[in-house]
Amino acid sequence: MRYSKEGWFLRDSITLFERCIMLAFRSPGAIGLAFIAPASIMAVFVYVFGGALDIGDVSVVDYIVPGVVLLTIGQSAAPISVRFNNDMTKGVIDRFRAMPIAKSSILIGHVTATVLQNVISVAATIGVSLLVGFRPQAGLIDWLMAAGIMLLYIIAIMWLTVFVGLFAKDSEGASSMMTLLGTLPFLSSGFTPTDTMPVALRIFAENQPMTPIINSVRALLLGELLDDRTLQLALFWCVLMIVIFYISALLIYKRRTTK
């Protein structure tokens, strides 16, 4: 009656996914803060700096939306990483592993919940930006492509989140490793054009992965011309991050769950 069969794998993954979602909605940090922080940053840029920013013909809000989206994804990564780290270091994983459930369904539960959580906060961020005057010029194809790039980025950050959650000794370590991710969008083309930055910073900003991703999403949403090289770079970075963090996360997960 209670014996686990192979067919239970999907059901166990769903149960563990539901658990993660319940935990996410119950902890004020996870979705609430991840959403409030970008919303307030948007408000500051649009209403406070807005008049002073010189970014050409584009309106401030149209310009910063992709940067804020990446910021949102980075902000929500920290509490997710902590949640995963807690499970790995505080004995929860041992309880699950001593039960007749597949090891991978624990990971799958976390991973799928993380993606869903991020999709929700990105959608909410775009919703808020529409309220404060975001006027995208994208057609359906452009929207789908932009959504595709954002989803790839979400998956890349999700594996990074899992990797940090596994790698960090405790939840504080996980949290502090992830704060970097929340500040990196500022050192990109997300909020100001890179040619206004000092040289060293500009070289970094122009070559870090977020810039081509932001430029691609921006071009698609605003109906501007997207050159192939930018798009290729954006896709290249996303895929590279996914491969690196996926492999490292899986290696650590294996090591941590078989002693």
Add this chain to the structure above:
Amino acid sequence: MSEKTTVAITIQGLTKAYKNNKVLRGVNISVQKGSIFALLGSNGAGKTTIVKILSTLIHPDGGSAEVLGLDVVKQAKQVRNHISLTGQFATVDEQLTGKENLLIIGALWHVSDRKEQADKLLEMFQLTNVANKRVSTYSGGMRRRLDIAMGMMGQSSIVFLDEPTTGLDPQSRLAMWNIVKLMSSLGKTVFLTTQYLDEADYLADYIAVLHEGVIIADGTSEELKKTLPQGIIQIQFNNELDLKKAKALLDEYPIRDDKEINTLNIQTDSSAKAFADVLNRINEINIEILKFTPKQPTLEDAFLILIGEKKEDV
């Protein structure tokens, strides 16, 4: 499956090392079905390592361990159908309610009537009135009770409790003892670890003493007390100087001193000859004896003598 056997757990020659640290150095244990078994040992003795091996979390380096005749390494999946593990630290989800915690575990065990099961366990563990409150509002004792209730959701026949009362206040500790007895009365085999002698003495049908990775003694509480020579003579002196002098004279007897009350606990074979010998030696140097008491060894005496842990002179 193992048909008529009455043995729930068999461990033979179990070894485990972490790098150069030999945690287990050939452990043999046998646990009867339906009994309460206590693995007694101080911090770092290797208790948790044994529990982790039995609950399929880590692999031993050598030797074998079987649960209900199933090998914990080769048949780990089947073993997991029969066991539940409650670790040293409560692994409950703080943000969820007690009942939600139970329902998730119930879902993972594929229990069809998990709501009824959860309610039953909440009542059994006296958590009904907080069932729908978040665990973050629970006391330490309530958390631990919920933790163990979660372990019972799958109705496993073998329950591992790793230091179930460590860190609990006396009242919660007593409640936990009652829970362990209750589990046993439901027919479960309970394998618990503890640092507390009175706990093992009160709860366990069978005790094994683990010290530095080997079992140094095992038996029922009564048997353990009997493996010692019958008598402990307790002699109280006027002052520490007398105590030291007397101790020096009696150095061929296993001895333990309690300086706070200037008392020596001398282990003898309880023969009249030994009594006379001890008293004669002390008389010879004219030390006054304040109080003289022959007594039955407690489990604590047994333990301290077994591990040769004497409080050394400074």
